[in-house]
Amino acid sequence: DVKVTQSSRYLVKRTGEKVFLECVQDMDHENMFWYRQDPGLGLRLIYFSYDVKMKEKGDIPEGYSVSREKKERFSLILESASTNQTSMYLCASSLQGGPQYFGPGTRLLVL
Amino acid sequence: ELKVEQNPLFLSMQEGKNYTIYCNYSTTSDRLYWYRQDPGKSLESLFVLLSNGAVKQEGRLMASLDTKARLSTLHITAAVHDLSATYFCAVDLFYTNAGKSTFGDGTTLTVKP
Numbered sequence: 001d002v003k004v005t006q007s008s009r010y011l012v013k014r015t016g017e018k019v020f021l022e023c024v025q026d027m028d029h030e031n032m033f034w035y036r037q038d039p040g041l042g043l044r045l046i047y048f049s050y051d052v053k054m055k056e057k058g059d060i061p062e063g064y065s066v067s068r069e070k071k072e073r074f075s076l077i078l079e080s081a082s083t084n085q086t087s088m089y090l091c092a093s094s095l096q097g098g099p100q101y102f103g104p105g106t107r108l109l110v111l
Numbered sequence: 112e113l114k115v116e117q118n119p120l121f122l123s124m125q126e127g128k129n130y131t132i133y134c135n136y137s138t139t140s141d142r143l144y145w146y147r148q149d150p151g152k153s154l155e156s157l158f159v160l161l162s163n164g165a166v167k168q169e170g171r172l173m174a175s176l177d178t179k180a181r182l183s184t185l186h187i188t189a190a191v192h193d194l195s196a197t198y199f200c201a202v203d204l205f206y207t208n209a210g211k212s213t214f215g216d217g218t219t220l221t222v223k224p
Contacts (some may be wrong), residue, residue, distance in 0.1 A: 031210045040218040043154075043199070050210060051153075090153055096210050097203070099156035100146045 003027070004103035006091050011099070012109045019078040021106050023091030029101075031094045032074035034058075034066060037105075041066040049074055050096075081110045113138045115202050117215035124190050125223055129134050132185040132218045134200035143183050144212065146199045154199065158185075190222045 007022035023032065034046040035058075045058030047066040056065050063085060067075045074093075078085055086109050094099040114137040124130050134143070145157040158167040160176035160183060162216050171194065173186045183200055198221045201212035 033211075043214045045211065048211055055185075056211075092154075096209055097142065099146075099159050100154075100212065101156065102146075102153040105153045 004091060004093055004101050004108050006089075007102040008106050009104060010107050010109075013078075013081050014111055015082060017081050019081050019108065019110075020079075021076040021078075021089055021091075021108070023074045023076070023092035023093075023103055024072055025074075025101070026072065027095075028071065028095065029095050030071075031047070031096065031100075032068065033092040033094075033100065034064075034074065034076045035090045036060070037061065037090055038087050045075065061092065063106035081108075085111050086110045112150065113140075113204060113213045115141045115196075115200060115213050115215040117200055117218050119218060120216060121219050121221075123221045123223060124187075126191055127189050132186050132187070132198055132220075133182065134183040134185070134215055136181050136183075136202045136213075138181075140178065140181070140202045140204060142192060142203045144203070145183070145185055146201065148197045148199065148217070150196070157198075185218075187220070190220075192222050192224065193211055195220055197220045 004025045032049045035043050044060050048056045049068045059070040065077045089106045094100040143160045146154040148154045150159045158174040163178040165176045171188045176183045197217045199217045201214045
C-alpha cells in the first residue's frame with residue numbers, strides 16, 4: 001500500500017513565524033503535490049514537483065515555497081505565517097499518469 | 112484552461128435510493144479520477160477512468176466516462192449511511208500538465224436513514 005505521511009496532524013503557530021510542513025511518500029512516486037483545502041473553496045494546488053529539485057507553481061503559490069531535495073520528501077514552507085494561511089494542508093504523490101495518493105492532512109492554525 | 116464542474120454540490124438522500132453525481136469538464140482529457148473524502152479525513156482514490164466508455168464498479172458505486180460528451184457519472188445504488196462523504200472528480204491533461212489534476216468542487220453526499 002502507498003503511504004503518504006505528513007509531519008504533523010495539528011499545528012498552532014504565531015503570525016510571522018516560519019513554518020515547515022513535511023511530507024514523505026514510500027512508493028518512489030515522481031510527482032508530489034501540496035494543496036490547501038478551505039470550506040467553500042475546494043482543493044487548491046499550491047505547488048507541484050515532478051522530480052527532485054524540480055517544482056512548478058500551482059494556483060496559489062504566494063506566501064509559500066517548497067523544497068524537494070530527495071525523491072520521497074516534499075516540504076512546504078511558510079516564510080512568515082499569516083492568519084489567512086490558517087487551513088488544512090494536504091500532501092499527495094502520484095506516478096506519472098496515475099491517481100494521487102493523499103496524506104492525512106495537517107490542520108494549521110495561525111494566531 | 113481546463114474547468115471541471117460537478118453537480119449537484121450537495122445531495123441528501125434516503126437509504127435505499129439511487130442517485131447520480133455528474134462531472135463535466137471543458138477540454139479533451141486523458142484520464143479522469145474519482146476520489147472520496149470522509150468528514151475530517153483526507154482524500155482516497157476510488158476509480159481511474161482511462162478511455163471512452165470505461166466503467167468501473169465497487170460495491171454500490173459505479174463510475175463511467177463518456178469522453179465525447181466530456182462527462183463522467185458516479186452512480187450510487189441503494190445508498191447506505193456509510194456512503195456519506197464528499198466525492199471529487201479530477202481530470203488530467205497528461206501530456207500538457209505532466210500529471211497535475213484539475214479537481215471539481217466536490218459533491219457532499221448525506222445518506223439519511
